[in-house]
Amino acid sequence: MFDNFVDEMKWRGFFEQCTDEEGLRKLLAEEKVTGYIGFDPTADSLHVGSLLPIMGLVHLQKYGHRPVGIVGGATAMVGDPSGKSELRQMLTLEKIEENLDGIRQQLSHHIDFGEDAGLMLNNADWLKDYGYIEFLRDVGRFFSVNQMLSRDSVKSRMVKGLSFIEFNYMILQAYDFMVLNRDHGCRLQMGGNDQWGNICSGIDLCRRFNQSRVFGLTFPLLTTATGAKMGKTADGAVWLDPARTSPYDFYQYWVNVDDRDVSRFLRLYTLLGRQEIEELEKMQGADIREAKKALAREVTSQVHGQEEADKAVQAAAALFSDSADTSSVPSSQRPAADFEGDGLSLLEALVDSGLMKSKGEARRMIRQNAVRVEGELISEEMFSITSDLIADGKVALQVGKRRHHHIRIS
RNA sequence: GGGGGGGUUCCCGAGUGGUCAAAGGGAACAGACUGUAAAUCUGUCGGCAAUAGCCUACGGAGGUUCAAAUCCUCCCCCCCCCA
Numbered sequence: 264m265f266d267n268f269v270d271e272m273k274w275r276g277f278f279e280q281c282t283d284e285e286g287l288r289k290l291l292a293e294e295k296v297t298g299y300i301g302f303d304p305t306a307d308s309l310h311v312g313s314l315l316p317i318m319g320l321v322h323l324q325k326y327g328h329r330p331v332g333i334v335g336g337a338t339a340m341v342g343d344p345s346g347k348s349e350l351r352q353m354l355t356l357e358k359i360e361e362n363l364d365g366i367r368q369q370l371s372h373h374i375d376f377g378e379d380a381g382l383m384l385n386n387a388d389w390l391k392d393y394g395y396i397e398f399l400r401d402v403g404r405f406f407s408v409n410q411m412l413s414r415d416s417v418k419s420r421m422v423k424g425l426s427f428i429e430f431n432y433m434i435l436q437a438y439d440f441m442v443l444n445r446d447h448g449c450r451l452q453m454g455g456n457d458q459w460g461n462i463c464s465g466i467d468l469c470r471r472f473n474q475s476r477v478f479g480l481t482f483p484l485l486t487t488a489t490g491a492k493m494g495k496t497a498d499g500a501v502w503l504d505p506a507r508t509s510p511y512d513f514y515q516y517w518v519n520v521d522d523r524d525v526s527r528f529l530r531l532y533t534l535l536g537r538q539e540i541e542e543l544e545k546m547q548g549a550d551i552r553e554a555k556k557a558l559a560r561e562v563t564s565q566v567h568g569q570e571e572a573d574k575a576v577q578a579a580a581a582l583f584s585d586s587a588d589t590s591s592v593p594s595s596q597r598p599a600a601d602f603e604g605d606g607l608s609l610l611e612a613l614v615d616s617g618l619m620k621s622k623g624e625a626r627r628m629i630r631q632n633a634v635r636v637e638g639e640l641i642s643e644e645m646f647s648i649t650s651d652l653i654a655d656g657k658v659a660l661q662v663g664k665r666r667h668h669h670i671r672i673s
Numbered sequence: 674g675g676g677g678g679g680g681u682u683c684c685c686g687a688g689u690g691g692u693c694a695a696a697g698g699g700a701a702c703a704g705a706c707u708g709u710a711a712a713u714c715u716g717u718c719g720g721c722a723a724u725a726g727c728c729u730a731c732g733g734a735g736g737u738u739c740a741a742a743u744c745c746u747c748c749c750c751c752c753c754c755c756a
Contacts, residue, residue, distance in 0.1 A: 515709075522710050549708040583709055624702090627717060631703045645723075663702075665709050 264537050267291060268326040272480075274537065275530040277319055279456045282466060282479040290450060290478065291328065298323050298451030299331035299443055301386075301436065301458075304339050307365035308504035311516070314532060314566075315482055317373050319453050320381075321534070324374055329381055331449060332370045334363050336387030338435050359387075369503050373565065382447065386439050402438050405471050406464075414460035433461045440465030441472045449477070456481040485531075487524055503566050510567040511593050514575035515665065517559035518552075525554050533561035582667050594657070594669040599650065602658075602672070606649035609634070609641060616660055616668040628662055635661040 265271035269288050272278050281287060290296055300316045302309065309317070320330035339359050367383055374381050411417060411433065417425060440462070443449035452462045462479035469477045501516045502508040508516075520528060526544045529535060535543075535557070543554040556576070564572035578593070580586035595616055601607045610622045613634065619625040626644050628634050634641050637652055637659050648670075652658055658670045 519709060522708095525710090549710085551710070552708060555710080579709080621720065622722090623720065624718085628703065631717065633703050663704090666702095 268323060268328065271322060271326075272319075275322070276527055277315075277322075277480075277482050277531065279481045279483045280459060280479075281481075282463065286476070287451065287478045287480065291326070295328055296323075296451055297329040297331060297382075297443075297447055297449040298453060299333055299440075299449050300453050301333040301335050301338070301439065302366055302370070303335050304359050304362035304366055306502075307362045308502045308507055309366055309369050310500040310502045310508075312485075312500070314503070314562075315485065316454060317370065318532060319482060320370075321373050323451075323453075324381060329379065330374055331382040331384060331443060331447065332367075332374065332376075333439060333443070334366050334383070334385050335439075336360070336363055336385040337390035338386060338432060338439070365504065384443075386435075386442075389442050390435060390438070402434060402441075402468070405468055406434055406437075411464075414464075416457065416460045433464045436461040437464035437468040440477065441468045444469045444475050444477055445473050450475075451478045451480065453480045453482065456484050485527075487521055505567055505571070509593065510563055510571035511575050511578055511591070513567065514559045514563045514572065514579065517562050518555050518579065519665070520555060520558070522551050525551060525558060529554065529558050529561075532565075533558060534565065535561060583665075589655075589657070589659075589669060592659075592667055592669050594671050596673045597670050599653075599672050602648060602650040602653060606647035609636065609646040609648055610644070612648055612658075612660060612670060613662070616670065618660060618662050618666055618668050633663050635659075 265274065267288065268291050269278075269284065298320075300320055302313060302316070320332060323330045336359050339362075363385060370376075370383060376383050411430070414433065416433065417430065420429075436458075440449070440452050452458075452465055454462060459479070459481050462481065466477050466479055469475045500508075501513060505513075517528070526540075529540045529543055533540070543557055546554045556579075560572055560576055563575050567575075574591040577586065577588055578591035581589040581592055597607070609629070610625045613619040613625040613628070614622055619628060625634075629641060629644050629646070632640060632642060636646070636648060637654060638661070648658055653672055656672050658672075660668045660670065
């Protein structure tokens with residue numbers, strides 16, 4: 264398959280820009296390289312957007328190098344202007360601490376942080392108590408405002424406005440790189456292409472501070488074939504935390520990707536080998552669904568584990584194929600008594616199953632012929648689910664083609 | 674500090690006293706068509722209520738008015754120019 268990191272990254276489509284490809288190749292061939300990526304603790308979970316950098320670290324580790332995940336406990340208090348159009352909300356210290364824990368845990372699903380294998384660090388450790396004056400004297404003197412102003416990340420914000428605190432972000436990130444280089448021998452920083460400017464600043468700082476030659480590699484900023492941001496659905500982001508996005512929904516997200524995205528995503532988000540992926544890429548027409556299933560199964564398994572992935576596959580088979588095993592379909596419990604007499608209002612059932620956000624929405628959906636109970640199209644808004652509809656100890660609700668929920672009778 | 678321009682529903686953006694739950698676009702959801710895909714066409718798109726209607730919403734707090742997103746006062750935030 265591949266015998267080095269760079270070739271594989273290129274083939275997989277991770278390679279957007281590199282500060283010195285030849286130099287990096289040489290370095291990676293000669294020694295165990297420590298490379299890092301920063302993650303912002305803006306929430307207590309990462310989402311699909313962060314999966315790309317995570318995979319970057321995974322591949323790095325696969326080739327025997329040492330990945331470092333940095334959570335930006337300190338920088339989160341500042342807010343990165345790169346690629347954002349507006350001032351980011353600032354977070355409280357406690358919130359950031361909370362978020363850090365969540366992210367740390369998630370990263371450890373993918374990366375081995377044991378012994379000398381990998382590292383997980385919080386930049387608050389070296390930034391939080393740094394005094395303003397000292398920092399200016401030690402670090403600030405290496406930065407040229409002229410150069411900072413010429414960075415795209417700053418330029419693009421000149422119209423909307425950029426606060427001074429955000430303007431400092433690149434200095435802090437550069438400083439992170441310098442510290443990692445000095446204290447942990449880190450020679451490589453990776454990140455989304457919007458980080459290019461920040462990474463370059465860090466490289467400069469490492470040279471000036473540590474007389475050390477370091478490298479930067481950026482990944483493409485992904486959008487889906489329809490131009491949407493990666494990992495967005497009706498309900499917002501697709502999270503890695505199963506409490507926020509269930510493994511079932513997570514699996515569904517990948518099964519439903521656009522045909523045109525399948526190949527790219529297989530390469531970027533799965534660890535499947537080249538041969539296997541190239542086989543899947545040959546699929547045409549409706550068969551592409553098989554490739555999507557492979558994609559969904561792989562990614563779900565990486566993020567939520569084999570067992571959850573199997574359940575998601577099983578649920579999908581029950582709902583969309585012929586399998587009779589419905590045990591893994593998303594469901595909730597209801598006592599049998601709810602269905603006696605007049606039965607349970609369908610509107611209510613739709614709302615508290617989570618299929619609909621409000622009764623008004625539920626009404627509209629019924630009017631639009633989108634709702635089915637046990638496979639039967641319902642056109643009566645005031646429909647009640649009565650006990651005679653219970654089959655196999657459950658009632659199957661369906662909205663549209665792909666949203667399903669079973670009410671189990673307890 | 675002075676002058677000017679702004680803050681509208683998920684996003685962009687119209688709206689300057691009633692006809693505004695608010696044009697238009699995007700996103701999203703649903704229907705038809707399909708392959709749990711795309712494209713296309715159609716519909717929906719604040720909450721509660723069977724209808725009537727009621728409530729919440731146009732940066733915040735007050736006020737004028739029968740009636741305010743629209744007028745007045747104070748406050749907060751953003752952008753631009755000058756100092």
